[in-house]
Amino acid sequence: MTSQQEMIKIxxxxxRRIREEKGLTQLYLATFIGVTTxxxxxxxNKRYGTVKRLNAEKLAEALEVEVGELLxxxxxxxxxxxxxxxxTVEATPPPDxxxxxxxxxxxxxxxxxxxxALAGAGGWxxxxxxxxxQPAMLGSRSFPGHTAPNSxxxxxxxxxxxxxxEVSLIIREDLPESVQPVTAEPGFTSRDKGTLKWIRRxxxxxxxxxxxxxxxxxxxxxxxxxxxxVTQKGMTAIPVTNxxxxxxxxxxxxxxxxxxxxxxxxxxxxxxxRFSGFEAIGLDFPLIEAxxxxxxxxxxxxxxxFIPQVPAGNQGx
Amino acid sequence: MIGRCCTLLFxxxxxxAATPAWPGQAVTARYEEISGTRVTLVVEIGDPxxxxxxxxxxxxxxxxxxDASPPFNKMSGARSSAKWLLKDAGPGRQRxxxxxxxxxxxxxxxxxxxFRVRGTESSEMITVTP
Numbered sequence: 300m301t302s303q304q305e306m307i308k309i310x311x312x313x314x315r316r317i318r319e320e321k322g323l324t325q326l327y328l329a330t331f332i333g334v335t336t337x338x339x340x341x342x343x344n345k346r347y348g349t350v351k352r353l354n355a356e357k358l359a360e361a362l363e364v365e366v367g368e369l370l371x372x373x374x375x376x377x378x379x380x381x382x383x384x385x386x387t388v389e390a391t392p393p394p395d396x397x398x399x400x401x402x403x404x405x406x407x408x409x410x411x412x413x414x415x416a417l418a419g420a421g422g423w424x425x426x427x428x429x430x431x432x433q434p435a436m437l438g439s440r441s442f443p444g445h446t447a448p449n450s451x452x453x454x455x456x457x458x459x460x461x462x463x464x465e466v467s468l469i470i471r472e473d474l475p476e477s478v479q480p481v482t483a484e485p486g487f488t489s490r491d492k493g494t495l496k497w498i499r500r501x502x503x504x505x506x507x508x509x510x511x512x513x514x515x516x517x518x519x520x521x522x523x524x525x526x527x528x529v530t531q532k533g534m535t536a537i538p539v540t541n542x543x544x545x546x547x548x549x550x551x552x553x554x555x556x557x558x559x560x561x562x563x564x565x566x567x568x569x570x571x572x573r574f575s576g577f578e579a580i581g582l583d584f585p586l587i588e589a590x591x592x593x594x595x596x597x598x599x600x601x602x603x604x605f606i607p608q609v610p611a612g613n614q615g616x
Numbered sequence: 617m618i619g620r621c622c623t624l625l626f627x628x629x630x631x632x633a634a635t636p637a638w639p640g641q642a643v644t645a646r647y648e649e650i651s652g653t654r655v656t657l658v659v660e661i662g663d664p665x666x667x668x669x670x671x672x673x674x675x676x677x678x679x680x681x682x683d684a685s686p687p688f689n690k691m692s693g694a695r696s697s698a699k700w701l702l703k704d705a706g707p708g709r710q711r712x713x714x715x716x717x718x719x720x721x722x723x724x725x726x727x728x729x730x731f732r733v734r735g736t737e738s739s740e741m742i743t744v745t746p
Contacts, residue, residue, distance in 0.1 A: 564670050564730055567701075568739055572732040575667035575704060588701065592690045 305352040310371040311345040317362045317369075318343075321491050330498045331361040331469060333532055363491075436460040436503070438470070438529040438539035442546050443553035449515035449603040451481055452546070452553040453574060453582060456507040456539060458529055463502055467532040470497040472539075474511065475523040477548075481510040484580045508577050513548060515603055521548045550598035552605050554587050560597065561610065562590045642666055642733045647746045648711070650722045653682075655714045657727060657744065663707035666731035671700040671712060676724035680717040722746040 318328060325339040332339075332354055342350060342358075348371065350358070359366040439457050446452040456470060474480065474493040485507065487495040497507060513523075522545040530536040551558045554570050562570075570587055578584055586605060590596040593607035642662045649656040659669065673688075674697050675681055681688070681698050688698040702710060727744045 565739060568668055568670065568730060568732050571668035571703065572666070572734070588689070591701075594690075 306349040307352050307355050307366075308349050308371045309342060309355060309358075309369050311343045311348075313369055313371075314358065314362070315343040317364055321362065321489075323362070323489055323491075327489055327496075327498060328358065328361050330467070332357040436466075436529065436531060436534075436537060438527075438537060439542060440472075440525055440527065440539045441542040442525065444543060444556060445547045445549040445551050445558070446513055446553045447550050447598060447603075447605070448513050448517040448519070448548060450553070450605075451510055451512050451581070451583060453577075454509040454511055454525065455573070456509065456527075458501075458503060458505040460503040462504070465500060465502050467500045468497070468505070469530040469532075469536075470499070470507065470527065470539075471495070471529070471536075472497075472509065472527040473525070475525060475546075477514045477517040477521070478511050478523055479514065481512050482580050483507060483509040484577055508574070508580065510581060517548045519548050519550060522546070523548065550600065552587075552590065552596060554590075555596075561595045562587055564591075567591045642740070643669060643729055643731055643742065645671075645727070645729055645742065645744045647722070647725060647744065650720055650725065650746060652719050653716045655716065655720055655725065657712040657714070659702070659710040659712065659729065661702075661705055661707050661710065664734050665705055665707050666733060667704065669702040669705065669729055669731040671702065671727060671729050673698050673700075673712070673714065673727045674725070676716070676720055678718070679720065681714060682717050683715040685713045 318325070325336045325343075328339045329336045334354070352366075355366050355369060359369055362369070437459050439459075440454060441457070442454045443452055454472075456472065458468065458470070460466065472487075472495045474495070476493070478493070480487070480490065480495055483495070483497075485497065485499065487509075488498045489496045495509070499505070517523075524545050525541060527539045528536040529539055549558070551560070552562065554562050554566050556566055556569070567587060570584075574582055574584075586607070589607040590605065593609055595610040596605045596607050599606050642664075643659065643666065644662075645657060645659045647655065648658045657671070657673065659671065661669070673681075675695065680695070681691075684698065684700075686700065689701045690699040691697075692699070700712060723746075725746050728741055729744065730739055730741045732739050
């Protein structure tokens with residue numbers, strides 16, 4: 300029977316290699332797992348050869364590999380011996396590692412467990428009746444109904460929960476093929492091909508504006524689907540739900556929601572209402588205003604751009 | 617006595633005119649001056665202000681809008697109305713000064729303001745006449 304308290308032997312060099320291959324920092328792993336960067340460093344440098352299975356599972360999740368890929372299979376010695384060896388390397392472990400490696404402490408473990416159980420029971424007793432203190436968190440993603448090839452469009456990630464509560468979040472966004480990230484506010488913490496991650500301590504509600512660009516060979520009519528998740532420390536990841544099912548590649552400006560080759564009053568009001576304050580990151584406000592002022596636009600397929608123009612019926616007046 | 621009443625009335629009118637749109641009311645507007653060829657539209661913006669306000673001023677028949685401050689952003693195809701985009705305007709007062717090609721009859725003046733109140737997904741429109 301597998302226990303999350305079970306100790307398993309890990310391969311520090313494999314952890315470092317995979318982390319570096321994925322362009323992740325020790326800080327990222329530490330935040331994801333809930334330990335210090337010193338601990339990650341010790342794991343990678345094999346100063347601690349064994350970790351709790353739970354931490355190994357979190358480590359594998361953070362590195363997006365199977366736990367088996369992180370195991371040290373070269374040494375079949377009893378884990379207790381490895382622990383004893385690790386114990387001689389460092390006399391005073393940091394607080395978050397305490398209890399993980401020291402056989403001497405194993406005698407104290409029942410007492411520590413008893414104390415923790417008593418503290419937990421006391422905490423439950425004090426908190427009972429005050430309601431569920433875990434925030435009910437929701438993540439949603441909104442994007443336009445369409446965008447043209449080789450065009451920048453916005454994606455808004457909204458995380459809501461108990462207002463004003465400070466939470467540590469890991470937000471993961473899997474972009475569809477043919478879509479590249481341009482920039483984001485706040486900027487993403489890491490990128491692995493089409494997967495972006497943010498690690499943030501933030502108040503709720505939290506909003507991320509992500510600007511993406513479709514590839515210039517994105518085929519008109521293609522439907523692009525987004526997915527992702529948000530994880531609060533110590534909680535299960537929840538999927539970020541889409542406000543609409545997909546984004547379609549089509550020769551219309553993303554702000555022209557009814558596809559009539561105009562950006563009318565309602566559409567420009569909607570754009571400014573949603574994205575005002577994000578001008579600095581490069582959303583195409585000047586083009587949107589130019590199209591609104593001109594009264595219309597056309598899609599220049601060869602040039603891969605929108606050209607504001609007066610609608611045919613209004614020319615010459 | 618009459619003088620004091622007039623002074624009090626003057627102060628009350630002055631205070632009312634100086635009060636910005638009250639909380640919960642995002643935008644109000646009125647024509648402040650209609651004098652010959654000059655017209656001034658005053659827009660009072662509440663707090664929190666909308667991200668954008670679109671002002672559409674109808675051009676009285678037979679007249680042309682010669683100049684405006686701030687300049688208008690768009691003239692309709694038939695030149696029957698001019699539009700302004702007020703972006704990121706803070707709470708307070710904005711004046712739109714207009715100079716027409718001939719004397720303006722107040723009965724011919726009409727404008728519409730469109731905006732979204734922050735936090736709502738719907739637009740509001742108010743109509744302004746003298």
